[in-house]
Amino acid sequence: MWSAACNQVVNCTDPGIPANSIRESKIEHGNFTLGSVVFYTCNPGYYLFGSSALTCQPIGHWDKPLPECLEEDCGNPGSPPYGTMVGDKFSFGSTVQYSCSGDRELIGEVSLTCQINGHWSGPIPHCS
Numbered sequence: 001m002w003s004a005a006c007n008q009v010v011n012c013t014d015p016g017i018p019a020n021s022i023r024e025s026k027i028e029h030g031n032f033t034l035g036s037v038v039f040y041t042c043n044p045g046y047y048l049f050g051s052s053a054l055t056c057q058p059i060g061h062w063d064k065p066l067p068e069c070l071e072e073d074c075g076n077p078g079s080p081p082y083g084t085m086v087g088d089k090f091s092f093g094s095t096v097q098y099s100c101s102g103d104r105e106l107i108g109e110v111s112l113t114c115q116i117n118g119h120w121s122g123p124i125p126h127c128s
Contacts, residue, residue, distance in 0.1 A: 010034040012056035020046045020069040032056050042069035044116055045092035074114035082127040092116055100127035 012032045017023045018040065025038040032038070036056040042048050050067025057063050072092040079085040082104050087096030095113045100106045108125025115121055 010056070010058055010060050012036065012060055012062055015054055015062050015066055018066060018069050020071075021048075021067075034058055040067050040069075045072050046070060047072055047118070072114070072116060072118050074118055074120050077112060077120050077124050080124055080126040083125070090114055092118075098125050104128055 009031075010033060014032060015038055020043045022041050022043065023038055024041070025032075025036070027036055034056055038054050040048065040052050040054075046069040048067050049070050051064040052067065054062040054064050054066070074090050074092075074094075076090055077085070077096060080098070080100075082102070083098055083100045083106070085096050085098055087094065090096075092114050095111050097111045098106060098109075104127040106125050107128055109122045110125070112120040112122055112124070
């Protein structure tokens with residue numbers, strides 16, 4: 001005997017698009033049916049936290065939660081001995097400036113920039 005349940009189409013609700021991300025799917029508008037897959041990538045300067053792919057399951061839910069795109073952060077690079085750092089943002093594109101106290105000379109770059117890979121543009125300078 002045929003069951004009416006076998007003929008039902010399973011739909012998942014639109015999973016959405018996290019801020020600062022791009023969604024790729026063969027279904028841009030319409031129904032996300034059983035087996036539909038959506039892929040997520042983050043915009044430059046952000047990294048993906050969570051799964052990059054979601055799949056519509058037989059129960060009408062996605063197999064994983066919606067991921068997030070978090071701002072790339074290089075962390076506080078610190079100050080060298082006898083030196084000071086100016087700058088309080090350490091995210092992608094942010095710049096910090098260095099100077100030395102007294103008559104000490106700065107050896108290295110006077111400024112560093114947080115790169116897209118989450119690393120500073122160079123090593124911390126030092127004071128002679």
